[in-house]
Amino acid sequence: MDTAQPGTKSQHQFPCKDCGADLVFAPGTNCLKCPYCGAENCIPDAPPGAVQEEDFRATLANLTHSQDLQDTLAVKCVACGAESQFGSDVVSSKCPFCGAAIVATAQSKKQIKPKALLPFLITREEASTAFRRWVASLWFAPSELTRTAERSGIDGVYTPAWTYDADTDSAYTGQRGDDYWDTETYTDRDANGNTVTRTRQVRRTRWSYVSGQVANQFDDILVLASNSLPRKIAQRLEPWDLKNLVPYRDEYLSGFVAESYQVDLPQGFDTARGIMDGYIRQSICRDIGGDHQQIATVNTRYENITFKHTLLPVWISAYRYRERVFRFLVNARSGEVQGERPYSAWKITAVVLAAIFVVILIALFAHAH
Numbered sequence: 001m002d003t004a005q006p007g008t009k010s011q012h013q014f015p016c017k018d019c020g021a022d023l024v025f026a027p028g029t030n031c032l033k034c035p036y037c038g039a040e041n042c043i044p045d046a047p048p049g050a051v052q053e054e055d056f057r058a059t060l061a062n063l064t065h066s067q068d069l070q071d072t073l074a075v076k077c078v079a080c081g082a083e084s085q086f087g088s089d090v091v092s093s094k095c096p097f098c099g100a101a102i103v104a105t106a107q108s109k110k111q112i113k114p115k116a117l118l119p120f121l122i123t124r125e126e127a128s129t130a131f132r133r134w135v136a137s138l139w140f141a142p143s144e145l146t147r148t149a150e151r152s153g154i155d156g157v158y159t160p161a162w163t164y165d166a167d168t169d170s171a172y173t174g175q176r177g178d179d180y181w182d183t184e185t186y187t188d189r190d191a192n193g194n195t196v197t198r199t200r201q202v203r204r205t206r207w208s209y210v211s212g213q214v215a216n217q218f219d220d221i222l223v224l225a226s227n228s229l230p231r232k233i234a235q236r237l238e239p240w241d242l243k244n245l246v247p248y249r250d251e252y253l254s255g256f257v258a259e260s261y262q263v264d265l266p267q268g269f270d271t272a273r274g275i276m277d278g279y280i281r282q283s284i285c286r287d288i289g290g291d292h293q294q295i296a297t298v299n300t301r302y303e304n305i306t307f308k309h310t311l312l313p314v315w316i317s318a319y320r321y322r323e324r325v326f327r328f329l330v331n332a333r334s335g336e337v338q339g340e341r342p343y344s345a346w347k348i349t350a351v352v353l354a355a356i357f358v359v360i361l362i363a364l365f366a367h368a369h
């Protein structure tokens with residue numbers, strides 16, 4: 001195990017023909033640009049259909065001796081455990097995921113190669129502006145936060161994800177409930193205190209045993225493969241325009257950090273299956289029909305399972321405030337902004353006290369009249 005310094009010249013470099021500096025991918029274009037002299041080197045357009053699905057079971061079966069695996073030298077953050085590769089020209093002195101000063105160890109890992117990605121569309125300037133605007137909009141945020149936010153930079157990170165397709169066939173048993181109205185007789189007392197018999201309509205449900213079969217087709221069920229980003233917040237960055245995936249090329253990573261996946265291919269499928277099962281239950285309920293449905297058993301066969309290993313572009317600013325890590329994320333395709341934030345106890349207390357003071361003033365004023 002070596003200690004590695006991210007930012008040291010590594011892996012893939014694309015030197016500028018004119019000045020020799022590293023070209024970096026320019027978000028919103030399809031080109032690498034030289035940050036010093038502005039020279040451009042564009043990536044040829046991929047033919048339509050270039051991003052292909054891969055067979056899930058065949059890939060798993062051949063995984064040990066597969067050319068689909070790549071040896072990557074990942075940098076592991078000692079503070080938060082995130083593992084990532086730093087593209088050429090990424091000069092970072094802190095971990096993009098937790099904001100800790102980088103104390104990292106290099107680790108060689110065998111991982112499935114990403115075959116597709118969504119290139120960065122939102123620029124660093126746009127992301128930084130969104131971050132400042134977001135911080136400014138926070139009520140009850142500690143004043144120090146604004147300064148911290150100004151200081152903390154923003155990093156472009158490719159976060160790993162799996163997408164799964166499958167055809168499913170589900171045999172089910174259960175109960176179908178049909179409502180009907182029944183006339184019920186009951187006794188009551190009339191105005192004179194005599195017992196009388198009356199009738200009323202009540203709704204009842206007749207249950208009957210059902211069984212059947214439903215088929216579903218799933219396309220691009222997305223499972224995030226990172227544990228370094230807070231899952232709840234990362235999920236709120238969805239949806240991703242997966243229809244615009246392009247074939248993986250090292251050029252797209254130039255200037256960015258690529259995170260290694262921590263949720264592997266079979267674990268990702270377990271999660272995807274949970275998502276699919278929710279839809280399958282809905283389709284079973286539709287198939288049962290009636291007014292109420294109960295599902296007793298479901299037996300699903302998954303066929304034609306395919307997957308894509310993709311990278312999704314995210315701008316991240318991780319800032320530390322009072323020993324805690326807060327993260328601000330931007331979907332670098334849609335511009336969707338999500339963040340974690342601290343609250344200032346002092347500011348909240350001040351507002352509550354001010355509100356109590358106003359209430360007392362109003363009460364005094366009303367009393368005086």
Ligand SMILES: [Zn+2]
Pocket residue numbers: 016017018019020021034035036037038039
């Ligand atoms: Zn140049």
Ligand SMILES: [Zn+2]
Pocket residue numbers: 077078079080081082095096097098099100
């Ligand atoms: Zn970290």
